Amino acid sequence: MAAAVRYADVEVGTEVPAVDFAVQRVNLVRYCGASGDFNTIHWNERFATSVGLPNVIAHGMYTMAEAARVVTDWVGDPGAVVEYGVRFSSPVVVPDDGVGATLTVSGRVEEKLADNRVVVGLTATSGDAKVFSGARAVVQLA
Amino acid sequence: MPLNRDFIGRSYPASAPYEVGREKIREFATAIGDANPAYVDADAARALGHPDVIAPPTFLTVLTFRFFDESPIVDPGLGLEYSRVVHGEQRFVHHRPVRAGDRLAVTSRVADIRDAGRNELLTTQSEVTTVDSERVATVYNTLVSRGTAASAAQQEA
Numbered sequence A: 001m002a003a004a005v006r007y008a009d010v011e012v013g014t015e016v017p018a019v020d021f022a023v024q025r026v027n028l029v030r031y032c033g034a035s036g037d038f039n040t041i042h043w044n045e046r047f048a049t050s051v052g053l054p055n056v057i058a059h060g061m062y063t064m065a066e067a068a069r070v071v072t073d074w075v076g077d078p079g080a081v082v083e084y085g086v087r088f089s090s091p092v093v094v095p096d097d098g099v100g101a102t103l104t105v106s107g108r109v110e111e112k113l114a115d116n117r118v119v120v121g122l123t124a125t126s127g128d129a130k131v132f133s134g135a136r137a138v139v140q141l142a
Numbered sequence B: 001m002p003l004n005r006d007f008i009g010r011s012y013p014a015s016a017p018y019e020v021g022r023e024k025i026r027e028f029a030t031a032i033g034d035a036n037p038a039y040v041d042a043d044a045a046r047a048l049g050h051p052d053v054i055a056p057p058t059f060l061t062v063l064t065f066r067f068f069d070e071s072p073i074v075d076p077g078l079g080l081e082y083s084r085v086v087h088g089e090q091r092f093v094h095h096r097p098v099r100a101g102d103r104l105a106v107t108s109r110v111a112d113i114r115d116a117g118r119n120e121l122l123t124t125q126s127e128v129t130t131v132d133s134e135r136v137a138t139v140y141n142t143l144v145s146r147g148t149a150a151s152a153a154q155q156e157a
Helices: A023-033 A045-050 A060-077 B024-032 B044-046 B062-067 B151-156
Strands: A016-021 A081-088 A101-112 A117-126 A133-141 B011-013 B085-092 B101-117 B119-130 B133-144
Touching: A016 A023, A016 A060, A023 A060, A023 A101, A023 B024, A060 A101, A060 A117, A060 B085, B062 B119, B062 B133, B101 B133, B101 B151
Parallel strands: none
Antiparallel strands: A016 A101, A081 A133, A081 B085, A101 A117, A117 A133, B011 B101, B085 B133, B101 B119, B119 B133
């Protein structure tokens, strides 16, 4: 593996650049097809509202995949992500209004481990909602 | 109705290997909008030290849905109502990156079922190896079964 970030160059508190992701219905439809998760709440507003949701919501796994891009774009080699976990707290609501939702993800080095590994803590928000109550990636640096 | 706790510890080996295709990796990477060349360009992946294109860190979720019909969560004896389910937690431990051409075997085990207030938490642990028993990943998935804890039923009664 060949991470573009050197362990020696990061400290606890090093910021990973924040990214805004636009989430529209078409993104969810594509993710349904690619992942095989066709749960109706991810593409059918009539059904989603009938089960008490405000609107169609993004797959938790889609938001998790977007958040990972903040880490993989930083480190260069996606194979450097040796562990990645999130706790979901609020769904990303995606209205069919031509705009959709914005998912904002930022990261910060929280801990330096042995063997050139670091823990990156991730924060993801959409509007006022905190999308994860906890999210961390263990990354193998150079 | 609370979930059947007799299911804790039960294992569900997938009925067939999953062959990781390079076009499936491309489709998945495109769907998440990720233009990292390591997912689509074998030369770029090799420059990073990988033998072939690799898959994004959350790609193995595809296996969940490939083998959905034979997973513990649809076993009627468990008593999980899918309409009550929300995704609570997900964690991937990658022993090595998933790459094109891998033939993967997956066995899911019901690791835990426990109460969390009125809800129950169902955690499955899936071991993903190659068909030659090389360890690839361990995947932890926690589903929230809303309002099915025994204490919730007592409150309603």
